[in-house]
Amino acid sequence: MSTGQTILTIGAFILLSNILITFYRLLAESGETINSSQSVITAVSLATTNIQIAQGLHYDEKTINSFINGQSELNRLTPLGLLGRDSWYGVDSLGNDTLESTPELPPENQIKYFDDFDDFNGWEQRDTTLEGGIFKTTFLVYYVNPDNVSEPSLTQQTFVKRMDMKIWREFPPSRDTLRTSFIMGYWMFSAAL
Numbered sequence: 001m002s003t004g005q006t007i008l009t010i011g012a013f014i015l016l017s018n019i020l021i022t023f024y025r026l027l028a029e030s031g032e033t034i035n036s037s038q039s040v041i042t043a044v045s046l047a048t049t050n051i052q053i054a055q056g057l058h059y060d061e062k063t064i065n066s067f068i069n070g071q072s073e074l075n076r077l078t079p080l081g082l083l084g085r086d087s088w089y090g091v092d093s094l095g096n097d098t099l100e101s102t103p104e105l106p107p108e109n110q111i112k113y114f115d116d117f118d119d120f121n122g123w124e125q126r127d128t129t130l131e132g133g134i135f136k137t138t139f140l141v142y143y144v145n146p147d148n149v150s151e152p153s154l155t156q157q158t159f160v161k162r163m164d165m166k167i168w169r170e171f172p173p174s175r176d177t178l179r180t181s182f183i184m185g186y187w188m189f190s191a192a193l
Contacts, residue, residue: 039132043168047167050125051165057114057116059161060118062077068186080142080156085119111123118141121139122139133171134169134171136169144161161183161185163184
């Protein structure tokens, strides 16, 4: 084999190597894109599930067994600093927190025991049952200004609460984080004509 043929053969191997490296890099990138897309789809599914659960709950602990009749009774709603899951001690028939232990009521340490919207406040959920990895969801619930739901109400209870959710894949780690919000209002229709 002459020098020219050797150089041509080496050049062909270099060209083939570059083509193969480019092909496998593109293959890896497309796999990563598919994996990332599946992660986002799963996060959206988790968000939708949690929103549907929240929609089925009462507005507030105090509205489970009674009605709040107008602005004058706003102070009956759960105070701003106490939004979240109820303690083991439970609630009496009027919706007031009791200091008596009520073992017949389960503690609100699982979503299936939540009974009102703000029980999601401070909740962290780690889902290890999905095939796509381990997902973590955090929740924040707070009162908002009814005229501007982007503005938290820092001084008083209102008839509107907002839930902020943050969902991401912990393992394998993902660069994407889904952030979404859901608004719940308290409505009561008077039977008076």
